[in-house]
Amino acid sequence: MATRKQARKQTLIQVLALLIAVVVIVVAVVLFQSWANSRPGAHPNDIRITATVGDESMEVAPYLVCVPGTECPEGEVPNMYVGEDDTLKLDIPDDISRYQWQVLSIYDNPAANDETRHGAGEVETVEIPGSVDPIEASESDERPKLIVVEVSAVLVGADENGEEQPYSSVWSLSTMSDEEMAEQEAQE
Structure with a gap:
């Protein structure tokens, strides 16, 4: 028997x-958090x-990325048809959603255009209707149809020297049918 x-x-x-054991775990958590916060995105x-x-899905690359106040070369705007009764779902990656960002929905009737702003970490998915209810002030009963969606944010990135700086970034997606695209190109 063991003594006292x-x-x-x-x-x-x-x-x-x-x-x-507790000290080792706390130190490991602090070191991991420090590493995770300092690693470049x-x-x-x-x-x-x-x-x-x-069932159709596509990856949308940035249309514009530049340092604010500089000339921004335009990229390609991909097209994904969104019918009047369809809903466009945008999955926003953490590299964007952890900052403030916004979505601009442009319809064929400018009165129906909509812009929503999102705070850091609020939302990672947005759904945009392919058409909206007719505008009351409009003479037509036609439902305004979605033609372009833009997501924009000011993000932090590294320049050629590895220095962090802000970048104005815009992802743009056309949602028109092939016929609508051909008609718009003919007008330009």
Whole structure:
């Protein structure tokens, strides 16, 4: 049978072992958090948004990425048809949603255009209707149809020297049918 002195010694060793384990875990968590916060994110040029309509899905690359106040070269605007009764779903990656960002929905009737702003970490998915209810002030009963969607944010990225700086970034997606695209190109 263990004596009282041996029992105290054993209890002291267990408490010390537990204390050491807690300190090691706390240090590991702090180091991991520090590493996770300091690692560089993706450059805005490399960030993609996923657009989905029904079973069809596509990755949307940035249309514009530039340092604010500089000339911005335009990229390609991909097209994904969104019917009047369809809903466009945009999955916004963490590299965008952890900052403030906004969505601009442009319809064929400018009075129906809509802009929504999202705070950091609020939303990672947005759904945009392919058409909206007719505008009361409009002479037509036609439902305004979605033609372009833009997601924009100011993100942090590294320049050629590895220095962090802000980048104005815009992802643009056309939602017109092939006929509507051909008609618009003919008008230009």
